[in-house]
Amino acid sequence: MSESKEFTLAEVTTHNTKKDLYMVIHDKVYDCSSFVDEHPGGEEVLLDVGGQDGSEAFEDVGHSDEAREILDGLLVGTVKRMPGDPAPKAQATSTSSSSSSSSSAGFGVGLYAVILIGGAIAYGAYNYLQSQQTSQ
Numbered sequence: 001m002s003e004s005k006e007f008t009l010a011e012v013t014t015h016n017t018k019k020d021l022y023m024v025i026h027d028k029v030y031d032c033s034s035f036v037d038e039h040p041g042g043e044e045v046l047l048d049v050g051g052q053d054g055s056e057a058f059e060d061v062g063h064s065d066e067a068r069e070i071l072d073g074l075l076v077g078t079v080k081r082m083p084g085d086p087a088p089k090a091q092a093t094s095t096s097s098s099s100s101s102s103s104s105a106g107f108g109v110g111l112y113a114v115i116l117i118g119g120a121i122a123y124g125a126y127n128y129l130q131s132q133q134t135s136q
C-alpha cells in the first residue's frame with residue numbers, strides 16, 4: 001500500500017460499503033474496511049462517513065494518539081482535488097468562519113471610523129465657516 005496513489009473524491013465515494021470502505025481525513029484516503037468491526041465507536045459511525053470526508057467527525061470525537069496510529073496503518077493514498085470539488089472540510093470551516101467574521105468585523109469598524117471622522121471634519125468645517133462669517 002503506497003501513499004503516493006491519488007484518488008479523486010468521486011472515486012472515494014464509490015467505496016462506501018462495509019466490505020469496501022474508504023474515508024477521507026485531512027485530504028488523505030484511508031481504507032477502513034478491515035477496521036470496521038474493531039472500531040470501539042461502532043461500525044455505524046464509520047459507515048455513515050464511508051466514501052466521504054470524515055475529518056470533522058473524526059476530530060469531533062477527540063480520538064487518541066492510538067487511534068491516529070491505527071489510522072496511519074489504514075492509509076492508501078491522498079485526495080486528488082479536481083476543479084469544482086468542495087474544499088477540504090476542516091480547513092473550509094476554519095478559514096471561512098474566521099475570514100468572514102474578521103472581514104465583516106474589519107468592515108464594521110472601518111465604516112464607523114469613516115462616519116465618525118467624516119462627521120468630525122464636517123462639524124469642524126461648519127464651525128470654521130460660521131466663525132469666519134461672524135468675524136466679517
Ligand code: HEM
Nearest residue numbers: 032040041045046049054057058061063064066067070071
Ligand atoms: C478510520 C478512522 C477511525 C479510527 C482509526 C478510529 C479509531 C478509534 C479508536 C481507537 C477509538 C477508541 C478511543 C480512542 O483511542 O480514541 C475510537 C473511539 C470512537 N470513535 Fe473512532 N475511529 C475512526 C473514525 C471515527 C469516526 C469517523 C467517527 C464518527 C463519529 C468515530 C467515532 C468514535 C466514537 C464515538 C468513539 C468513542 C467510543 C466510546 O468511547 O464508546 N470514529 N475510534
